[in-house]
Amino acid sequence: MDLYPPSGELGATLGRIRGLTLTQETAQHAVDLLARVTQETTPNAFGAGVSLIHHAQRVSVGATDDLVRHADDLQYGLGEGPCLTAWSSRSPVEVADTTTDHRFPQWSAAAAETGVRSCFSVPLMRGRDSIGAMKIYSMEPSVFGDADRARLASLATAASALLGHVQTSETTTRLSAELRESLRARDLVGIAKGILMQRDGLTESEALAALTLEARTTGVSFRRLTAAIATGIETP
Amino acid sequence: MIPFPYAEEQRALTNAAVVDAGFSVGEVWMHYFSLSGEVDEYEVEAYLEGLMVMPPIECDVLALAVNELIDGLPPRKRAPFSDELVRAHAGVDGAA
Known part of the structure; x- marks a missing residue:
């Protein structure tokens, strides 16, 4: 799956991963x-x-x-x-x-x-x-x-x-796969927030609060909920 | 920041949940980050330790992240019923 433009936190996250990894x-x-x-x-x-x-x-x-x-x-x-x-x-x-x-x-x-x-x-x-x-x-x-x-x-x-700080290549691969997955999930939240803001005239934090509440009350994972909204399958 | 009267209670109970489940701050932060959390790992750690406050929405996103991780933990072992064992063994024998 291709990545959407990464968020502002990307630099910090990459720095964190780099700090863990000795080639x-x-x-x-x-x-x-x-x-x-x-x-x-x-x-x-x-x-x-x-x-x-x-x-x-x-x-x-x-x-x-x-x-x-x-x-x-x-x-x-x-x-x-x-x-x-x-x-x-x-x-x-x-x-x-x-x-x-x-x-x-x-x-x-x-x-x-x-x-x-x-x-x-x-x-x-x-x-x-x-x-x-x-x-x-x-x-x-x-x-x-x-x-x-x-x-x-x-x-x-x-x-x-x-x-002790040397990471095996397996660990490095696992970390970057985890990071990619994490960024993808984060992008879905961003897209879902944008859809709610546009559609319901909410601010960004109101949209996030609405999504959080929806996930809590339906018991659906945040990842599935935001993916459904982002792909237009489901609306809260 | 909007003062939230139960902020400290939320923080203490969130931290207790993290400690009880045995999660590392690193894994909690990574999931919180994936749910669009905006606060850095060090600050999240400081928040959990009660050293600093986070905006209410971030506290809720962190709570959601912790709860999703808890939901993802392997369920406890359950005891089998006698008829389940009979059926399970019949299935194995039938296939053999």
Whole structure:
């Protein structure tokens, strides 16, 4: 359905929606930077990665190198692994040695084959929601110490605060669809008000009051009532 | 603004309805906006909190928006009657 000329509130509404939305590209840039900072501050780590997860699907991934990306891809391909579990259980997960850890048999075997021996992953929490996971990888078994674990936890807290504002593209689409629907409904009210003003010689607020009263007394939704008037099917 | 003697009562009861239904100010405002509400989201929030007043017509449009949202909530679960269950199961078996 095409839009009628938008109302004066459009600017404010668009501003509100824009404020909520961080684009996918910005998110990608942010997770790449975070992965790099994590690696640079963790000498024991061969590589680091950050994943934003929505409905068990990865929406953005940042990785310091192809090996990390590959180890991460394996998790989502196989549907198991330390980061997926850190994300779903909302608690840190450590695989000290991929050749002896049997919690994620398929992933551990595949990761060991590429040379990844250990991994530590923490969830990214936004309030009570888990929005993703950060992880560090090493080619050596059992290399991560308490300092590494504490540092990653602190970085994850900062990352969560930043990335918590990222909206998935699905949310953006839903919001703009909602806005379009809302503007369309609003236009119908405007048209119905205009019809009543012209026909009954009412002021704008009198027309609105008449419509509100009509909706209340008939129990018809405002949307249906104004649509009926605007399309000339029904008159109050 | 025309003084309305029961403005505070309307505001308090509207806010109570929003809180009771568990709506966010954002969703209430979006529906109010679609019904041609003219007041910004922040001001609507301030109104609901009792920090500012809105013109009477806007208060009524907001009340309408809240009530329409309440009407749109899923109905409570109802208990089935024995004959309804018999008919429902006969329908499933008949189709199979």
